[in-house]
Amino acid sequence: MNVLALDSSQKIRVGLKKGEDLFEISYTGEKKHAEILPVILEKLLDEMGLKVKDLDVVGVGIGPGGLTGLRVGIATVVGLVSPYDIPVAPLNSFEMAAKSCPIDGVVLVARRARKGYHYCAVYLKGEGLNLLKKPSVVSDDELEEITKEFSPKIILKDYIFISPAVLVEESESLFREKKTIHYYEIEPLYLQKSIAELNWEKKKRG
Amino acid sequence: MKHLRFENLSEEQLKRLAKILTENLEGREVVILSGNLGAGKTTFVKGMIRAIGLDEKIVKSPTFTLMNVYPGLKTIYHLDLYRLQGTDFLNLDVEDILEDEDGIMVVEWGDLFEEFWPEDSIKVKIEIADESHRNVEILIPEEVNFLAEKIERYRKELQNT
Numbered sequence: 061m062n063v064l065a066l067d068s069s070q071k072i073r074v075g076l077k078k079g080e081d082l083f084e085i086s087y088t089g090e091k092k093h094a095e096i097l098p099v100i101l102e103k104l105l106d107e108m109g110l111k112v113k114d115l116d117v118v119g120v121g122i123g124p125g126g127l128t129g130l131r132v133g134i135a136t137v138v139g140l141v142s143p144y145d146i147p148v149a150p151l152n153s154f155e156m157a158a159k160s161c162p163i164d165g166v167v168l169v170a171r172r173a174r175k176g177y178h179y180c181a182v183y184l185k186g187e188g189l190n191l192l193k194k195p196s197v198v199s200d201d202e203l204e205e206i207t208k209e210f211s212p213k214i215i216l217k218d219y220i221f222i223s224p225a226v227l228v229e230e231s232e233s234l235f236r237e238k239k240t241i242h243y244y245e246i247e248p249l250y251l252q253k254s255i256a257e258l259n260w261e262k263k264k265r266g
Numbered sequence: 267m268k269h270l271r272f273e274n275l276s277e278e279q280l281k282r283l284a285k286i287l288t289e290n291l292e293g294r295e296v297v298i299l300s301g302n303l304g305a306g307k308t309t310f311v312k313g314m315i316r317a318i319g320l321d322e323k324i325v326k327s328p329t330f331t332l333m334n335v336y337p338g339l340k341t342i343y344h345l346d347l348y349r350l351q352g353t354d355f356l357n358l359d360v361e362d363i364l365e366d367e368d369g370i371m372v373v374e375w376g377d378l379f380e381e382f383w384p385e386d387s388i389k390v391k392i393e394i395a396d397e398s399h400r401n402v403e404i405l406i407p408e409e410v411n412f413l414a415e416k417i418e419r420y421r422k423e424l425q426n427t
Contacts, residue, residue, distance in 0.1 A: 127362035174364035175294060175384055252361040256353070260381040 062110060063235075064101075064118045064140075065227035068093050068133030069125020069153035070171075074100055075224030077232075078108050084224035093132040101136070112140050117240055119149040119231030121156060121222070123249035124171060124179045124195050130248055138243045147240035149231035152249065154195050156230065157216050158183045160223035165213030166192065170203060172218055177258075178203045179251050182210050197254045268414045272402040272421060274395050280306060281322075283402060283420060284313025287388075290416045293340055293368040296383055298376035301392035306400050307374045310392065311344050314372060318342055328374070333359075341366070346374040356382050386410060 063077040072087040074097075083104060087096050105112065120137040123130050141148060158167040163185075170180045180203055182193040192210060207215070234240055272283060287297070297314075299307045312322040318338030328334045328346040332355065336342045343363050350356070356379060363371060364384070376383060386409035393401045406414045 126365070127358055172365065174361065175386075250358060253357040255361060256357045256382055259384070 061117075061232065061235075062115050063228050063231050064105075064115050065149070065151070065224065065231040066097070066101075066119070066133055066137070067121025067125075067151060067153055067156060067222050067224075067227055068097060068129040069121045069123050070129065070220055070222075072097055072100065072129075073121075073222045073224045073227060074104065075119075075226075075228035076104050076108060076110075077228045078110055081108065082225060082228065083108065086224065093129050097132055097136055101140070112146070113144045115141075115146050117147045117149055117231050117235040119151050119227050119234070120246065121151045121153040121227070122246065123153050124181075124251045125153050127250070127252060130250075134246055134248060138246070141243050145242060147235060148243050148246060149234040149240050150246060151227060151230055152195070153220075153222065154179075154181045155183065155189055156222045156226055157220045158185055158189055159230070160221055160226045161185065161214055161216060163214055166210055167214045167216065168207060168210060168212035169195075169220065170215070170217045171220065173197060173252075173255055176200055177255055180206060182206065182212065185214075195249065195251060197251050197258055199258075267408070268406040268411070270404045270406065270414065270417055270421065272404075272424070274399045275402060275424075276399060277306070277309060279424065280310060280392075280400055280402065281313030281316065283417070284310045285316040286416060286420050287390075287404070287413065288314040288317035288342075288370065290413050291340075291370050291410075293370060294364075294366065295370055295410065296364070296376075296387040297370070297372040298383060298387050298389045299372060299374045299392070300377040300389070302394065305392040305394055307392060310390065311342075311372055311374075314342060314370075341369045343369055343371045344374075345371065345376070347378055348375045350378075353379070353382075388413070 066074045074085045076083045118141050154169045157169050167183045167185050170178045180198045181195040184190040308327050312325045315322045318340050320338040334344040386407045389405040391403040395401045
């Protein structure tokens with residue numbers, strides 16, 4: 061099975077599997093997502109002797125994450141798969157971060173938003189991943205309360221590692237479970253919108 | 267919230283005020299500019315640009331571009347929401363920039379979407395006094411009180427001349 065999977069919610073993470081061969085590539089640096097991602101994909105496919113149409117499934121991180129990063133990632137995947145309508149595996153970036161952590165237990169994933177706010181989710185990681193608190197926007201105080209309430213064993217905050225191998229693995233299982241979608245059905249997890257709403261409510265309360 | 271009022275500033279004094287304000291910002295601040303057409307909102311931004319070491323000629327009205335980005339010693343995001351329709355641009359693109367730790371955002375007609383901005387935003391109101399003079403009121407929230415001192419000092423300087 062040939063699988064390409066990427067997540068650009070923060071850093072660029074790309075995994076490519078061709079049969080038994082698995083390549084994992086990460087990029088951290090000053091260059092913008094749009095400057096790097098297409099270059100990596102082209103070289104990697106070339107190196108593996110794969111054409112886009114040979115791919116069985118393409119996984120894509122849909123957030124939560126940085127808006128520009130997600131846009132570049134999702135648009136790139138849309139461009140790649142649309143001529144052949146290759147099945148797309150939508151990957152929740154926070155879940156992928158939790159799964160990438162080698163230790164089991166309660167995992168809290170958080171990412172800084174505008175001043176005073178965080179994006180946050182809590183999972184119980186064991187055999188699989190159980191959702192304890194779905195990704196949402198919380199104030200700094202609320203994050204503290206959530207941390208107390210769940211007393212997580214692992215806290216992944218701000219610099220979040222996502223393993224490309226996990227992205228590939230997850231894409232494969234979504235494919236097997238027939239949970240893939242078409243490229244025109246991708247819906248990013250834009251939590252940004254709810255911050256504006258929260259802020260508005262907070263102001264109304266005074 | 268501290269209110270600082272400046273009366274009868276010349277164009278050069280207005281720009282100098284903008285420069286002093288900007289050079290004392292640390293990053294991640296929002297400056298909301300309000301005032302009628304022709305009041306001098308874009309001129310104020312030209313003054314701000316001096317603080318990040320760029321030529322003020324690069325400042326153009328973002329009325330049609332929505333947002334101009336000036337990458338200097340710090341990055342200034344210059345927005346004009348006069349023609350904005352719908353709120354997705356605010357909720358997505360602008361929200362994303364509010365996550366930038368080092369950037370300074372200055373928003374013309376930001377008062378049209380008052381509820382969107384962080385509570386510690388700095389408000390600058392410009393009124394036309396006469397053809398070549400402007401009155402300016404700056405509202406500084408508690409969070410950036412250090413700024414008040416610096417600007418107060420400039421006001422004293424003006425009074426002494």
